[in-house]
Amino acid sequence: SRFNKVKVPDDWFKAFELLEDYLNGLRNPKKKVVFIDEFPWLATARSKFLTAFEHFWNTYCTRRSDLVVVICGSAASFMVNQIIRNKGGLHNRISQKIPLEPFNLNETEQFLKSKNIRLTHYDIVQLYMVIGGVPFYLNKVRKGESVVQNIDRLCFEVDGDLVAEFYEVFTSLFSNSKAHERMIRVLAKTRKGITRNDLLEQCNFGSGGVYSNTLEELIESGFVHQYTTFGKKSRQSLYRLSDEYSLFFLKFIEPNKGQGSGTWSRLSQKQSYVSWAGFTFESLCLKHVQQIKKELGIDKIFSIYSSWFNEKAQIDLVIDRDDRIINLCEIKFYNVPFTITQKVYNNIRSKLIQFKESTRTRKNVFIVMISTFGIVKNAYSTELVTSSITIDCLFEPM
Structure with a gap:
């Protein structure tokens, strides 16, 4: 590598200068891609990474027609507030947003098949209603176990991978995670959805700014969906919790912590399961409206x-x-x-x-x-x- 003899840079400004030198040395006229993963974790408060990146983009990248710069990150608050809504050097610089959506049912089936896990459509729907189409969760599904066994192991055994995932997700995604968790808990209590004004009242944040930012970040990151009400104006839209795992956690995992294996096989026989399954299946159908239209x-x-x-x-x-x-x-x-x-x-x-x-x-x-x-x-x-x-x-x- 041409960097082997280069001294490790003292700061991010010098690091980007090295990157510029490297790019200048590439003679191929084809497009070059600069890909920066986990962007938020590089841009810590004292690192000045974001300022250095802004300088790199505005003084170097904008003068090159052969560069594509891709940045991504899992910390939703940072990506929304510091990049998408940036009012400084990156304001209005984004040419394309690529929201990384969970798998739909077809993609979920294909993913499971790639792991040699072949389930009926009914079983995949049941699994999806618990963990959604998140590949990280789906990757934990084991071949040879029934859906009930998989859910029991992941969500109810003492050391289950998804027993405490709810808290970890919000902490990693959002800087003010307590506000996001509070809003999710309010949304989980309503079946039909809730209007913006009613949600504001029930969250009781005390600050309209905190409320608006929290709601927008949850929508941007796919936890909440805004649904139009037939014949009504947008301000009368309904907001629903659309993240399957969060709803399942609050409905079943949190109230039944520590009960161990066999918990889900017992809970899935109760009336509360029937009510939850009906509501969650409705939400799943709302995510597959295009498929429904095609079938009709x-x-x-x-x-x-x-x-x-x-x-x-x-x-x-x-x-x-x-x-x-x-x-x-x-x-x-x-x-x-x-x-x-x-x-x-x-x-x-x-x-x-x-x-x-x-x-x-x-x-x-x-x-x-x-x-x-x-x-x-x-x-x-x-x-x-x-x-x-x-x-x-x-x-x-x-």
Whole structure:
């Protein structure tokens, strides 16, 4: 290496000068990529790394047409506040943001197959509802263990890898992690989501600035999703906790710490599991709306998806299409094909009537059933349901 005879630089300014010398010595006309990983951990308070990097970019990189500089980091607070919202030397310098999203269901299945772990779609959905599509978590899944065994080992055994992950994640990602944790706990208590004003009131931060920064950082880093409410303005949007592991931790892991192996096989038989699974499956479907549209054959039709609710009813997924049709999606998580009984029929009919009366829409309104294994065909389903789709469609590549 040409750096072998070079003295170790005293500071980051000199280090970047060495990098400039190295780049100047490259005669290949092709693009060169400077890749800096874990950027926040280099930019400690006294290091002056950020100032040196700003100088490197503004005085050297901007004069080169053959350079691509990629920076990345897992500390969300730093990347959002110091880079994306930078008001100094890096202001408005970003040409492309690359948010590193968790795997979707298709990618999760492919990842597990690469480890020779082959699970049914139903089992992958159950696993995803607990740990999401985070590769670091999925890499801990063991071949030969059932989903229940994997969850039990990771989340409930005394030394399980994910028993305390909740606290470690927020500490590593956010500089003011207590505020983020508090907001996550508030969001975890509400099923349908919460408005911005109600969230502010319940968090009780005392500072609007802290509240806004915390919410924006949680949205930027994928913990919280903002959902439009049908027919309402953006200020009436709902905010929902969308991180599967955080929700599972607060619902099951934290209240059952220290109970050891076998805990999940016991908890998964209780009514609280049924309630959690229903809500979490709804959130999972909201993350796979494009796959749902494709299965319905409407992916080429412009549409907007949202949620809708009033004092008496709620519909988690409304697809408002440009071809004068609105799809109201009922989402059900069951371990067998779902049967629409008279009670279920009356409930869905009531939602349909209330939606039409409340919105005064002139469009056709069709009911879509999204369920794990489809629906049992009977008189109620024949009359009520326009389309029925299963979890298999959620695994389609996009």
